[in-house]
Amino acid sequence: MSKASQAIIDLLRRIEAVPEKPINMFEIGIPLIIGEGGGEDEIMNALFWLQSEGVIELLGDNRLRLVKPLPSGSDTYR
DSSP: OOHHHHHHHHHHHHTTOOTTSOEEHHHHHHIIIIISOOOHHHHHHHHHHHHHTTSEEEETTTEEEESSOOOOTTOOOO
């Protein structure tokens, strides 16, 4: 898992994301670019990877949703 993928998962935990509630990409993109210093390409690649792993689903209108609950604590995806 890339540093950007882990940063996205950590941020989704902080905002208490759940599968039932779609998330606006600006809620994660802006904090990751400004707060974490990530690049747009790196973040998009991480989002596509998380989608391919079945963690998130990219929706229209710049939104995403969790496909399944996030692992707790330090548990991560492969």
